[in-house]
Amino acid sequence: MTNLPGADLHWPEGCMAGTAMHELSLLENVREILENHAVSQKFSKVSQVTLEIGKLSSVEPDALRFGFDVVMKDSLAENAELIISDIAGLGICQQCGLEVELETSHDPCSYCGSPRVKIVQGADMKIKDLIVI
Numbered sequence: 001m002t003n004l005p006g007a008d009l010h011w012p013e014g015c016m017a018g019t020a021m022h023e024l025s026l027l028e029n030v031r032e033i034l035e036n037h038a039v040s041q042k043f044s045k046v047s048q049v050t051l052e053i054g055k056l057s058s059v060e061p062d063a064l065r066f067g068f069d070v071v072m073k074d075s076l077a078e079n080a081e082l083i084i085s086d087i088a089g090l091g092i093c094q095q096c097g098l099e100v101e102l103e104t105s106h107d108p109c110s111y112c113g114s115p116r117v118k119i120v121q122g123a124d125m126k127i128k129d130l131i132v133i
């Protein structure tokens, strides 16, 4: 059993509408990354996957859990355990310069009310940890 460093997942801003299809295509990306890792890192089975889900990423953890077994079936991660870790949303206000916690990607600054908040954390999803055999 080996613990591997994770890989960042990025996808275009435009496909962030939160639908079940969205989660399934993300999971397909995860599976592809695992398959590529398996070749370069020489492992044949994944027993546990930890995904970090940003609060602002429009990814539904429940939909992800639901889709995981389906997408990973017949792959090297079939029957792998999925662990989801939530990452809070953070932004820097472009008006007053303070760091604010964000519930959604459209939240205004909670200090000055400016809508110009630059998201610095929580907008994406990444593979944090893999346990492989």
Ligand SMILES: [Zn+2]
Pocket: 093, 094, 095, 096, 097, 098, 109, 110, 111, 112, 113, 114
């Ligand atoms: Zn502000």
